[in-house]
Amino acid sequence: MSDSESREFCPRCGDPVPTRAEPLPGEPRDRDRRLCDACYFDDFDLVDAPDRIEVLVCSGCGAVQRGNRWVDVDARDYTDVAIDEVSEALGVHVDARDVTWAVDPEQVDETTIRMHCQFTGVVRQTPLEESVVVPVKISRGTCDRCGRIAGGYYASTVQVRATDRTPTPEERSRAVEIAESHVADKEGDGDREAFVTEVKETDDGPNVKLSTNGLGEEVSRRITRELGGDVESFPTLVTEDGDGNEVYRVTYAVRLPKFTPGDIIDPEDDDGPVLVTSVTGNLKGVRLATGDDYEEPFEGDTPGHRLATRDDAVETTVVTVEDDHAVQILDPETYAAKTVPRPDFFDPDAETTPVVKTRAGLHVLPE
Template structure:
């Protein structure tokens, strides 16, 4: 006869608490601790794991896709894959584990793992060894990069001039930044295929049309101008769908900040360009008054370039004659000349930056 509140273990017949213990089924719950632990595995682990790793970028093939796991070497890959493959018993609590990798050769790592946990108020420890075999492959992305695959080209050009080194360098920087942002979201199709000099500008080949469109829009947003896109049919895919490459032709404005221009049919004096987004904006170098091109003229008013801030030289101030005139020494002849005094000129300045052009001698703002 058993005490009230007790029953028998169905496996060995020993009395057990009728409340029962842990277990996934009623039979497991009715087992005594000895019989329960006799068939208990704290950890479910495979003997061997085979993993494909891209030899170029370190991505791991899981299921039907490649996954970037940020591993520095194959040992890190083995740790990550072992972690994915191991299963800990659902009844275990306060589980902790540590792993010791043993590199057997360049392609094989044996993972020695020790697990601890609490089951049925009993501290349990279990050790497992998993052999991870690594095979080197090339992922689809790296294959496309090696094959110089691209879906779009951004042509960076400018109206009436070549793009500046600042503009082309910035275009390359933006391309890499857009790709990095897309990679950070898990997009493995994003990459810069090639950046190369072209006649009157630079060409940037990109892996997708989405990146090309983003770059074209960003360049226009930052530098002004506009762009057009043109599709070219290159092939058909396996399903018979037409595959196109897209060229985004970016045209930057003719005038850039720092240029000094003479506006046609305008007698207000030359303009120092300060911005050219949407429409040209600047300041008159004769008076210091602001200038803004009309909506119709936009960023390309009828004008000619006289020079740039970089072309200016320091000229000695002889005297400030009045609010509208200042006398300075000609930077070339050193003869005293009276020129227009814009309101940005400091009356106490001993020298001023001056630009000499076909339109005469003009004082520019200090840099």
């Protein structure tokens, strides 16, 4: 077979071109495959780049608008945002192989960045280079999320209260920390609907307004799981959405337990005072007279009343250990020697011990 018989001819210029293999069934057909290299590269663009890119960035959170969505981007400044947007907008020819590219941003002014992009690739065994310049205009706006925050939008309120008392400063701060930490975790997972609208302190306890009802339920459950107590929900119909569905705003009433760890209580069961050690799940503690463990479920109104707290304890002198069930100590008020029950947790070699004096008597406390 002669050389001319093994060649085809370019339909544009008439020069001979090598015969190229037909694509396999199902593969795309290249309409330019019969062109010679010279004619092919006359109309060839290695890179398809827009004349200009406009980027809308939220001035509140830094999210970038892409289509109808706001997307959080992990960018240090607007140059990083511009690089990301140019990367998304540029297209490289499908026939190019071994493509590499680099970008050199030029800050024109505060809101304009000129992106100098350099590309290399191989097409038809021919190394190619191409440079494009894409201006990026940065505009500032407000995303839906920041707009809702600024407008005070909320869907649920978590009210933290306590039974027959007000929450302690530690309980107040911890409840707010739990709410803010949970929302931060949601935000970290990409949930743009999650935010804390407002934290308001009242005499009875904090009120935390949250963006969704789901957040309110999750936060209230987390608070009771750590601090004890229970939750009741109270929905209120506020409107209907565009589809006619009812929209509710829900108040989650967190009721912390009647007692807190460190309280010294009288359970009113004639077995003496109890030092409360935990209120998570059941009420747990230790009997001050014996050192025995104490545990009772929370059922409705928890029986008993508070006698004192561990903060009321004072250190006093151990006079003598009388036997396995009694120890003699100095009354911290009268300094008279007094015999009191010796609990299991008492150290018989101790020279001093913490005690608390209440209307139920004088009792030794654990160290």
